[in-house]
C-alpha cells in the first residue's frame with residue numbers, strides 16, 4: 122500500500138530566519154530514509170513530538186541516521202505549523218534533547234546483564250536510558266535461580282508510560298519471556314514509532330538457564346524481527362531462530378545471518394563470542410547486501426556475563442546519538458572489548474562467569490582502596506628523579522634504574538625522560554609503575570600529563586613553563602598527585618591555589634642536570650619553605666656530601682630532597698640510594 126506523507130523542510134540553523142515549508146509526496150513502502158541535520162534533529166524532534174513527522178530535505182544531508190519505520194507516523198497539522206511559523210522560529214535551541222534509549226528487558230539481580238547492563242552501558246556511552254521490565258530474575262555468577270515474569274498487561278502499562286511521554290529515540294529489547302509480551306511490545310511500537318529498534322533475541326543465559334523458551338520463536342519471527350533495524354543473536358540463538366542448524370564456523374555465521382535476514386530484520390549481527398577455537402571474537406553483520414566481519418582480540422577473562430546485552434544496548438546508544446548502523450556496531454564492539462580488557466582481573470562472585478565493569482573505573486578505585494594510599498608528604502623524603510642521559514651513559518634501562526632506586530629505599534619516583542619518544546616512554550612508564558606499586562611507592566611523570574593518564578601513574582610534576590597545575594588538576598582528577606617547581610614564595614602560593622600537592626624548590630646548589638637553572642641557594646629555599654602552605658622537596662645538586670645543611674634548615678614544610686645525578690650518575694644506584702637514605706633518616 123502506498124502511504125502519503127507530508128514533509129517538513131527545515132533550513133539549516135545557519136539560515137537567518139529558520140523557515141518551514143510543507144510538501145507532500147508518496148512512498149511505496151512504510152519505510153523511509155531520514156537524513157536530519159545532526160544538531161537540528163533533536164530540537165526539531167522536541168518540536169515535532171506531539172504531532173510526529175518526517176523531517177527531510179537536501180539541506181539536512183549530514184549525519185545520516187539509520188532508517189526508521191514511520192508507517193504509523195501522524196502527520197503534522199498544516200494549520201498548526203503555519204501558526205507556529207508566524208509566531209516564533211520553529212527551530213529553537215534553548216532546550217537540549219539528549220539521546221534516549223528505552224530498554225525492554227529483564228532484571229538481573231547480579232547486575233551483570235539485563236536491564237542493569239543496559240543502564241550502565243548507556244550511561245557509559247552518555248545516553249539516557251529508560252526501562253521497561255519484563256521479568257525479574259534471581260541470578261548470580263553461578264546461574265539463574267529463579268524467574269518471575271511480569272504480566273503482559275503491566276509490561277504494556279510500562280511501555281505506554283514511557284513511549285507516550287518520553288519519546289525515546291531507540292528501543293532495545295532483551296529478555297522477552299512470553300509471546301504476550303512480544304505482542305504487546307510490537308503493538309506499542311506501531312502506536313508509538315521510534316527511530317530504530319534493536320532486538321537482542323535473548324533465550325538462554327550463558328550458564329545454560331532458559332530465559333525465554335522455544336515457544337517464543339514464532340512470535341519473534343512473526344512480530345518483532347520484521348520491525349527490527351538490527352537483530353543480534355549469539356550462536357545458540359541464531360541456530361534456534363533457524364530451527365536448530367549447527368553453527369561452528371565464521372562461514373556458518375554468514376549463512377545464518379543471511380537466512381535470518383530473510384525473516385525480515387534490516388540487519389543481522391551474529392555474535393561469535395562463543396565460537397570455539399577462535400583466537401579473535403568475531404561478529405558477522407549482514408545488511409541484506411554485504412557481509413562485514415567485526416573482529417576484536419578475545420580477552421582472556423571469566424568476566425563475560427552480559428556482553429551480549431551490553432553490545433546490543435551500546436549499539437542502541439550509538440544509533441540514538443545519530444551514528445550509522447555500521448559505525449554503531451563498530452563502536453559498540455570496541456567498547457565491549459575495552460571494558461572486558463579493563464575488567465579482566467576483577468573478582469565478583471564465586472561462579473564461572475562474572476560481570477564486568479561498564480564504567481571502567483572500579484579497578485582503579487579499588488586499587489586505591491586496597492592500600493594505594495593518598496599522598497603522604499613524608500613520601501618526599503628521598504625523591505628519585507630519573508634521567509635518560511645518565512641511564513644511557515651507564516647502559517641501564519629506565520626500569521633497571523628505578524628498580525635499583527626502590528630497592529635502595531627511594532620513597533617516591535619521578536620519570537624525567539626528556540629525549541624518549543612517546544611510545545617508548547609509555548612502555549617504560551607502565552613497567553616502572555608495576556615495580557613502584559610492588560614497593561608501595563608513588564610514581565610521578567615529569568611534564569607529560571598524557572603519559573600519566575595513559576599508564577594511570579600516581580601523578581605529574583610540572584615546571585613553571587609547563588601546563589598550569591589548575592589545568593593538570595582538571596585533567597587528572599582529585600586523587601592524583603601534582604607537584605610544581607617553584608623558586609619564589611609567589612610561585613609557591615599560586616601552586617597551592619591551583620591545587621598542587623607539593624612544591625619542588627631549587628636549585629639549591631649549582632647543577633649540571635638542568636641548563637641555565639637559577640640557583641636559589643639555601644636562603645632561597647628557606648624563604649620559599651617558610652611561605653609555602655604545601656610540603657616542599659628541595660632539589661638541585663644535592664647529594665650525600667651536601668645534604669646535611671639542607672635538612673638542618675629545620676623548617677617544618679621541608680620534607681625531603683629530590684636527587685638525580687647523585688643516584689643515577691653513579692656506578693651503583695642501589696648503594697648510593699641506601700647511603701643517602703641512611704643520612705636522611707639520621708636527621
Ligand SMILES: Nc1ncnc2c1ncn2[C@@H]1O[C@H](COP(=O)(O)OP(=O)(O)OP(=O)(O)O)[C@@H](O)[C@H]1O
Pocket residue numbers: 234325326327354355356392393394395402403404417418419420421422425426427428429430431432454457458461
Ligand atoms: N572474551 C571475549 N573477548 C572479546 N570480546 C568478546 C569476548 N566474549 C564475547 N565477546 C564479544 O561480546 C559480544 C557479545 O557476544 P556473545 O556471543 O558473548 O553474546 P551473548 O552470548 O549474547 O552474551 P550474554 O548472553 O552473556 O550477554 C560480541 O561482540 C562478542 O564478540
Ligand SMILES: Cc1ncc(CO)c(N)n1
Pocket residue numbers: 226227228229234235236258260295296323325326327332426427428429430
Ligand atoms: C535478565 C537477563 N537478560 C539477559 C541475559 C543474557 O545475558 C541474562 N543473563 N539475564
Ligand SMILES: [Mg+2]
Pocket residue numbers: 323355429430
Ligand atoms: Mg545474549
